[in-house]
Amino acid sequence: MDTTTPDPRTATRGEIRIERFPAGLDGDRPDARTQAWFEAVSFGFHDGAADPAHDAEFTRAYMADGRTLWGAYDDTERPGVWDPEVPVATYATLENDLNVGAGRMLPTHQVTAVTVRATHRRRGILRAMMTEDLRRAASRGLAMAALTASEATIYGRFGFGVATFTREVEVDVRERFGLRAPATGSVEVADPASMLGLAPRIFERFHGRTTGSVGRQFGYAKRASGRWGGDKPEVDKALRVAVHYDAEGRADGYASYKFAGWETKPPTLKIVDLVAASQDAYVELWRYLGAVDLVERVRFPAAPVEDPLPWSMLDGRGYEVKSVEDVLWLRVLDPVAALSARPYERDGEVSLEIVDDLGLAAGRFRVDVAAGRAGVERLRDDATVDARVAVDVLGSLYLGGAGARTLASAGRLPGVDGTGVEALQRLFGTAERPYCITHF
Numbered sequence: 001m002d003t004t005t006p007d008p009r010t011a012t013r014g015e016i017r018i019e020r021f022p023a024g025l026d027g028d029r030p031d032a033r034t035q036a037w038f039e040a041v042s043f044g045f046h047d048g049a050a051d052p053a054h055d056a057e058f059t060r061a062y063m064a065d066g067r068t069l070w071g072a073y074d075d076t077e078r079p080g081v082w083d084p085e086v087p088v089a090t091y092a093t094l095e096n097d098l099n100v101g102a103g104r105m106l107p108t109h110q111v112t113a114v115t116v117r118a119t120h121r122r123r124g125i126l127r128a129m130m131t132e133d134l135r136r137a138a139s140r141g142l143a144m145a146a147l148t149a150s151e152a153t154i155y156g157r158f159g160f161g162v163a164t165f166t167r168e169v170e171v172d173v174r175e176r177f178g179l180r181a182p183a184t185g186s187v188e189v190a191d192p193a194s195m196l197g198l199a200p201r202i203f204e205r206f207h208g209r210t211t212g213s214v215g216r217q218f219g220y221a222k223r224a225s226g227r228w229g230g231d232k233p234e235v236d237k238a239l240r241v242a243v244h245y246d247a248e249g250r251a252d253g254y255a256s257y258k259f260a261g262w263e264t265k266p267p268t269l270k271i272v273d274l275v276a277a278s279q280d281a282y283v284e285l286w287r288y289l290g291a292v293d294l295v296e297r298v299r300f301p302a303a304p305v306e307d308p309l310p311w312s313m314l315d316g317r318g319y320e321v322k323s324v325e326d327v328l329w330l331r332v333l334d335p336v337a338a339l340s341a342r343p344y345e346r347d348g349e350v351s352l353e354i355v356d357d358l359g360l361a362a363g364r365f366r367v368d369v370a371a372g373r374a375g376v377e378r379l380r381d382d383a384t385v386d387a388r389v390a391v392d393v394l395g396s397l398y399l400g401g402a403g404a405r406t407l408a409s410a411g412r413l414p415g416v417d418g419t420g421v422e423a424l425q426r427l428f429g430t431a432e433r434p435y436c437i438t439h440f
C-alpha cells in the first residue's frame, strides 16, 4: 500500500493505494474525489446511491468541520467493475474538544466514516489506515483519539476502550406522570429556524459542564433547526423544538422531538436531541414533554446513566430502561499530556505500566496528584510499578466511566494485585459518570 510508512502486513498488496484529502467543492457540486468518497460511504452504510445535491451540503459541512477524508483505491482493472475512483474503503478524521472534567478541554482526534467493501475485507485495510492515522495524530501532538463504534469488537485491538454510556429510556406520560422537583424558569415552543444560532450556544454551556462531552460537528445545528432531517439535508417538517429559559430569561436547554405517527401504539414522542445546560433545564424540559397531549410515551435514546428523572417522577415505575449503549471510545496517544489534563478528586500517587501494541502510549509512568492536579512523569523501562494497564483499559478508566474494581473483577486488569486496583480506583474514580451526547 502506498502509505508513508508501509504496513509490513499489507505492503505486498501493491494494488491498493491510500489517499488523504480535504472535502472540496467544484463550483456548487462536490469535487469528483469527494463525490466518489460519498458514494463509497453510502455503499458501506447501506444508504443507496449518493445524491450530489445532498453531498454538496455535506461537503460544506465537512469543510466547516475541517475533516480529512481517507480513501483506499483498488486500481485493478476488470470488465464492468465499479469506477475505480470510488474507494474500496473510507475513513475520516476531525478534531474537537473533549471535556475531561471540571470544564477542562483536551483537543481530541476523532475517527469516523470507517467502511471497507465486503470484497476487500480482512486484508488489513482498516489496520493500515488506522495505525497510520493514530501515529500521525500522536506526532501532531494530540493526546487522545476518540470514536463511536458500530460494533464493540473492532476497536479494542487498536487501543480504544469504552468510556461513556447512554441509556434508551421510555417514559410513561399518561395522567400519573408528574414531577416532584419544584418548577423553575419556563419552557416555550421555539421556531426551529432559530435553533441554527441558539442550539450551538446552549450546547456550549452543556459541553462546559459535562465530563465526557465532545464538541459538536457543524451538522448538529442544522438538525436542531429542522434544516436537516435525519441524516439528509432536507427540511424536516415533523421536527418540533421546546426551549427552557432560566429565571433570568436565558435559554439554557432545548429538546427537539417528533411525533412517531398515529400508527405507533401507544402514541409516542421521540426525542431527537435534548441538551440541558443545567439540571433544572433537564427536568423542566421533561415536565413539558410529559404534558404534551395525545401521547402516552416519550422515548429518549440518549438518557444519562445517572438520570435524575426517575427520582423526580411521582411514579418512578413509569421510567423504563430499554437498552444501554456505549457511546464514546477513547484511545490515549500521549499518556503524560492526557493524564495531566484531567482533574482528580483525591490526592495520591500511582505508578503504571501502559501496554500498547501500537507502541504509541507504551511505557512506565508515575501519576502524582496534589490538590486535584496530576504531575505525570515517565519512568525508566525497568522501574517497579503498581499496575500494568492495557491502553484500551486506560481509555475506559480515564473519565471515571468504569471503576478499576469492576474492570479487575471482569479480568481486565490481569496481574494487578488488590493494592494496585485500589490505587487506580481511588485516583481515577469520579463522583459523576461521564456523559457524551455527540455522535460522530
Ligand SMILES: CC(=O)SCCNC(=O)CCNC(=O)[C@H](O)C(C)(C)COP(=O)(O)OP(=O)(O)OC[C@H]1O[C@@H](n2cnc3c(N)ncnc32)[C@H](O)[C@@H]1OP(=O)(O)O
Pocket (backbone or CB within 6 Å): 044, 111, 112, 113, 114, 115, 116, 117, 120, 121, 122, 123, 124, 125, 126, 127, 128, 147, 148, 149, 150, 151, 153, 154, 157
Ligand atoms: C468509527 C466508525 O466509523 S464505526 C463504523 C465501522 N464501520 C462498519 O461497521 C461498516 C462495516 N464494516 C466494515 O466496513 C469492516 O468490516 C471493518 C471496517 C469493520 C473492518 O475492516 P477490514 O479492513 O476488514 O479490517 P482489517 O482487515 O484491517 O482487520 C483489522 C483487525 O480487525 C479485525 N476485525 C475486522 N472487522 C471486525 C469485526 N467486524 N469484528 C471483529 N473483528 C474485526 C480483523 O480480524 C483484524 O484483526 P487482527 O488485525 O487483530 O488480526
